[in-house]
Amino acid sequence: MISVSIIGSGNVAHHLITAFKAASEIKLVQVLTRQKSSLTHLLDSEIIITDFDSLQTVDLLIIAVSDDAIANVSNQIPFQNQLVVHTSGSVNIEALNDKNRKGVFYPLQTFSKSKAVDFKSVPICLEAQSESDHQTLETVAKSISEVIYQVNSEQRKALHVAAVFVSNFVNHMYQMGNEICTENQLSFDILKPLIQETANKILTLSPKEAQTGPAKRNDTQTINSHLSFLTDENQKEIYKLLTKSIIDHGKKL
Structure with a gap:
């Protein structure tokens, strides 16, 4: 013992x-x-x-x-x-x-x-x-x-940074999604099956393979519609940044 x-x-x-x-x-x-x-x-x-x-x-x-x-x-x-x-x-x-x-x-x-x-x-x-x-x-x-x-310590630092992206930042996105639902008299529960399925996909697919959505499709009409809908400047800037990142990652592949 x-x-x-x-x-x-x-x-x-x-x-x-x-x-x-x-x-x-x-x-x-x-x-x-x-x-x-x-x-x-x-x-x-x-x-x-x-x-x-x-x-x-x-x-x-x-x-x-x-x-x-x-x-x-x-x-x-x-x-x-x-x-x-x-x-x-x-x-x-x-x-x-x-x-x-x-x-x-x-x-x-x-x-x-x-x-x-x-x-x-x-x-x-x-x-x-x-x-x-x-x-x-x-x-x-x-x-x-x-x-x-x-x-080792350097690898662990990399893991911790990666963990912040896949956990802390993702959870903050949940918070923002919840705020958008609340502002529009919607229950956040409606999104929970989507959240669960997105998490489950990563168990069998790579993040690259699992990526979907308007940025992945480069659907500018939908992207512009979302940006017009958003009134919170912080939400709008994050939407733009993440959309650009997804599009840029697609160009690299």
Whole structure:
């Protein structure tokens, strides 16, 4: 059994706690958070700690905090030669303090505390400085997920940027679509089968093959009609930019 502790109580930490609690190969030793009350619904209070001096040495210490706090948290860990990893998609492994063995345990998924996630299908991207540490990370990752990748810091940065495009930006498009529906007394639910089918197509087709719509067809009449309909300047500019990008991509192929 591998002993694991977590620093943090945000979205990623919540889902890791839930996953590790269900993994027979993992012993969750401690979780460090600023406020015990943020985790008492998930854990017995005796393993929730609020200060770094109470940390125990474990096989793996996971820092699951905001990107800009990783270095500071790493500096406060009162150990040397402890395997310490962060969970960020965009922070280099070198942000961790050199006094400990460093690694990355990056679950590539969108997490919300209120939405359960099946961790078995979540890709976990691993980076370590030694083969033995990589084996430890791989064992921990395989205890909760069936999808494991070895990814270095530069590749992970590329993945994170790509993830912003396919998740965060796409979700913002949903928000804009919802606003257009609301402004015109329509239910956003009407669009949900389309959203689902578009997502499903990517499971069997490449994005190039799955692309449809007026920009793909270079249907200038429909494009101009949409632009005339839109009154919000931000929506109009985004429509123009995305339309141009789709048309330009078509010319490259």
